[in-house]
Amino acid sequence: MAGKKVLIVYAHQEPRSFNGSLKKVAVEELSKQGCAITVSDLYAMDFEPRATRKDVIDRDLHLPVVIKTEEVMCGAQHLIGALSNPKFFNYGVEAYEAFKKRSLASDITDEQKKVQEADLVIFQNKLALLSLTTGGTAEMYGKTGVSGDFRYFLWPLQHGALHFCGFKVLAPQISFAPEIASEEERKAMVASWAQRLKTIWEEEPIDCTPAWYFGH
Amino acid sequence: MAGKKVLIVYAHQEPRSFNGSLKKVAVEELSKQGCAITVSDLYAMDFEPRATRKDVIDRDLHLPVVIKTEEVMCGAQHLIGALSNPKFFNYGVEAYEAFKKRSLASDITDEQKKVQEADLVIFQNKLALLSLTTGGTAEMYGKTGVSGDFRYFLWPLQHGALHFCGFKVLAPQISFAPEIASEEERKAMVASWAQRLKTIWEEEPIDCTPAWYFGH
Numbered sequence: 001m002a003g004k005k006v007l008i009v010y011a012h013q014e015p016r017s018f019n020g021s022l023k024k025v026a027v028e029e030l031s032k033q034g035c036a037i038t039v040s041d042l043y044a045m046d047f048e049p050r051a052t053r054k055d056v057i058d059r060d061l062h063l064p065v066v067i068k069t070e071e072v073m074c075g076a077q078h079l080i081g082a083l084s085n086p087k088f089f090n091y092g093v094e095a096y097e098a099f100k101k102r103s104l105a106s107d108i109t110d111e112q113k114k115v116q117e118a119d120l121v122i123f124q125n126k127l128a129l130l131s132l133t134t135g136g137t138a139e140m141y142g143k144t145g146v147s148g149d150f151r152y153f154l155w156p157l158q159h160g161a162l163h164f165c166g167f168k169v170l171a172p173q174i175s176f177a178p179e180i181a182s183e184e185e186r187k188a189m190v191a192s193w194a195q196r197l198k199t200i201w202e203e204e205p206i207d208c209t210p211a212w213y214f215g216h
Numbered sequence: 217m218a219g220k221k222v223l224i225v226y227a228h229q230e231p232r233s234f235n236g237s238l239k240k241v242a243v244e245e246l247s248k249q250g251c252a253i254t255v256s257d258l259y260a261m262d263f264e265p266r267a268t269r270k271d272v273i274d275r276d277l278h279l280p281v282v283i284k285t286e287e288v289m290c291g292a293q294h295l296i297g298a299l300s301n302p303k304f305f306n307y308g309v310e311a312y313e314a315f316k317k318r319s320l321a322s323d324i325t326d327e328q329k330k331v332q333e334a335d336l337v338i339f340q341n342k343l344a345l346l347s348l349t350t351g352g353t354a355e356m357y358g359k360t361g362v363s364g365d366f367r368y369f370l371w372p373l374q375h376g377a378l379h380f381c382g383f384k385v386l387a388p389q390i391s392f393a394p395e396i397a398s399e400e401e402r403k404a405m406v407a408s409w410a411q412r413l414k415t416i417w418e419e420e421p422i423d424c425t426p427a428w429y430f431g432h
Contacts, residue, residue, distance in 0.1 A: 012270070013267070013268060013305050013307055014302075014305040014306065016304055016305070017305075017306070029389075033365075043266075043268065046266075049265050050259075050262075050265060051229070052229060052259065053229070062231050087232075088230055088232055088233070089230040089233075090230065090233070092395075129271075135308075143426075147376070147380075148371070148375065148426050149426075150370075150427070152370065152371050152429070153372045153376060154431070155364070155369065155371065156366050156368075156369045156372060159364065160363070160364075160369060164363075179308075194279060198379055210359075210364050210365075210368070210428055213368070214368070214430040
């Protein structure tokens with residue numbers, strides 16, 4: 001929908017992969033609609049997933065994101081100076097203090113800014129959608145399948161993170177087992193994702209309650 | 217139990233934290249029993265959680281684990297030479313090839329070795345136990361609590377990873393909300409963990425089926 005800002009958080013190492021294709025058609029279809037797209041390509045950005053002291057340093061110190069071994073001692077002194085309790089590192093406390101002082105590491109604040117800007121309406125009205133691929137087939141992710149219902153593994157991320165943070169969650173787009181699918185099947189999966197995106201703004205969010213995950 | 221080899225995978229930034237105390241009493245109690253303990257202290261090791269090309273390099277090239285910006289171009293050439301398909305990076309394929317050629321990165325093989333050595337019996341008879349702390353209270357992790365039953369979030373790790381890999385899973389040790397507990401309550405939680413470890417070898421594994429997670 002024209003004017004909408006869309007943030008795609010993309011995590012795959014290979015641009016020519018099936019995941020890369022899904023991202024590509026999403027950018028194409030949503031651009032066609034006049035949306036402004038931002039892609040966070042986590043692997044290409046070498047995004048740091050660890051929650052460490054490096055997240056709460058004072059950015060004005062201009063410490064390198066990757067601290068080399070020989071610099072750790074020197075770096076650590078700067079870091080300790082910036083911590084509210086250097087003797088007992090509590091990530092939650094230090095991250096909150098750094099947030100208040102605006103001294104969170106820039107790789108974190110950059111992503112926060114993208115999330116913040118991703119819509120014009122208030123946070124509680126933001127939409128989120130998980131598009132993911134699996135190794136196993138749809139049968140394996142059935143209720144009696146070896147992996148259990150696919151909704152089970154969505155719980156921590158979709159309910160615990162997205163719903164908890166106030167997102168309205170759209171139905172997930174799950175492309176099952178592209179690796180063992182035929183080229184035609186893969187193309188069909190990409191096409192169906194592109195097709196869905198044409199009317200994505202008309203979709204109603206799921207009822208993101210335990211019943212959706214475990215009650216059927 | 218004397219002679220048993222125990223691997224503790226520990227992930228917390230602060231040794232003096234509540235999590236640090238739980239790890240400490242486990243090492244103490246199990247050492248007292250005559251077990252051989254190995255601790256993988258993931259934060260202290262700066263363990264790399266990202267699945268990238270760096271995992272499948274030829275160790276003989278002696279590339280640094282942390283590749284500095286100015287070395288990336290040079291490093292990338294070495295890496296590309298070692299990949300079975302440099303034009304299309306498939307992590308699963310490359311990791312399997314590297315596994316066969318014994319060229320997986322040493323931080324990975326070191327951990328694999330610890331898991332392999334952690335028991336004298338065959339893999340399917342290995343025991344695993346998740347000891348974790350929560351931010352929320354036990355009430356919040358009740359079936360009708362805001363976070364949903366705590367068993368829900370255990371599913372991906374405990375069933376999807378541990379059970380899937382053939383571990384027999386012991387009941388999790390969940391210390392709820394140490395951060396808002398009193399000092400006495402925290403001490404009681406640590407003591408109850410130490411107490412449980414005294415008879416840990418007599419415990420029966422849980423019935424790690426969907427019913428355990430979602431059926432009660």
